[in-house]
Amino acid sequence: MTAYTVAIPARDAAATIAAVVRAAAAQQPAPARVLVGDDGSRDDTAELARAAGASIIAAGGGGLAANRNRLWRASQTEIVMFFDADAVPRPGCAAALLDGFADDRVGATGGRCVEAAAATFADRWRATHTPQSHGDKPLADDWMVMGLCGAFRRAALEAVGGFDERFATCGEDVEISWRLRRAGWRLSYRPDAIVDHARSDGLGGLLRQAWRHSRETGRALTAHGQPLQPLFALTWRALSPALRREILHLDAPAAGVTAANLLVRLAGLTAGAGRQQSD
Numbered sequence: 001m002t003a004y005t006v007a008i009p010a011r012d013a014a015a016t017i018a019a020v021v022r023a024a025a026a027q028q029p030a031p032a033r034v035l036v037g038d039d040g041s042r043d044d045t046a047e048l049a050r051a052a053g054a055s056i057i058a059a060g061g062g063g064l065a066a067n068r069n070r071l072w073r074a075s076q077t078e079i080v081m082f083f084d085a086d087a088v089p090r091p092g093c094a095a096a097l098l099d100g101f102a103d104d105r106v107g108a109t110g111g112r113c114v115e116a117a118a119a120t121f122a123d124r125w126r127a128t129h130t131p132q133s134h135g136d137k138p139l140a141d142d143w144m145v146m147g148l149c150g151a152f153r154r155a156a157l158e159a160v161g162g163f164d165e166r167f168a169t170c171g172e173d174v175e176i177s178w179r180l181r182r183a184g185w186r187l188s189y190r191p192d193a194i195v196d197h198a199r200s201d202g203l204g205g206l207l208r209q210a211w212r213h214s215r216e217t218g219r220a221l222t223a224h225g226q227p228l229q230p231l232f233a234l235t236w237r238a239l240s241p242a243l244r245r246e247i248l249h250l251d252a253p254a255a256g257v258t259a260a261n262l263l264v265r266l267a268g269l270t271a272g273a274g275r276q277q278s279d
Helices: 017-025 045-052 064-074 093-099 121-129 154-160 172-182 203-223 229-248 252-278
Strands: 004-010 033-038 055-058 079-083 087-089 106-115 149-153 186-197
Touching: 004 017, 004 045, 004 064, 004 093, 017 033, 017 045, 017 079, 017 087, 033 045, 033 064, 045 055, 055 064, 064 079, 064 172, 079 087, 079 093, 079 154, 093 106, 093 149, 093 186, 106 121, 106 154, 106 172, 121 203, 121 229, 121 252, 149 154, 149 186, 154 172, 172 186, 172 203, 203 229, 203 252, 229 252
Parallel strands: 004 033, 004 079, 033 055, 106 186
Antiparallel strands: 079 149, 087 186, 106 149
């Protein structure tokens, strides 16, 4: 049986951290430890995580990639399994991720997320239009592993030097995925490794998230000499059909959000490329 450690980077996650820790600890097979990296939280994240059964690693306020590095380096197992602090793993999630390492060439295995929040229009829009999923079928050699639900072989992390700590908020998963692939590792995808995403947003939060993720993705891909045109095309194909349907059916609220999200994502990719070139 492969030993693994659950690692949860967290900042100001008091609303969700206990549920994530409890669900991670209840996985079968059980993790050796559940570690929470508290990145300078101003709320009760650390106390709630400790009460739920986690060990706390002080992350020092260095941002998301630095937090991930502290967590995996504090682990002592062959596999390190990351869940975001608002991503609650379903029963069977850990087992599915571990199954992805049957091939010794696999350096990381990713799962998918189901949007669990539906309190706001923005929550429902995100669940319908931008699911964090690579589809319903397993992939033996995926292009990236999403950070909110992904497991890494320790040897692979050591081989590439861990996460790039310039990525403080997001995009670190795209960046390390490219370095792992260039180092000869495969990335597998298991659609049966599911987390429920408990994040809830208003429209402003939805657009800010789209901007950050697109900007940092553009930055990560540009850093590795990858053209952004395919990602521009993918973004357009993902959202433009929904926009046309919403306009046709006179669904003005949805069409407005879809149009704004599409523009923000395309602008974010461009901004990310420019930011990388100035680094």
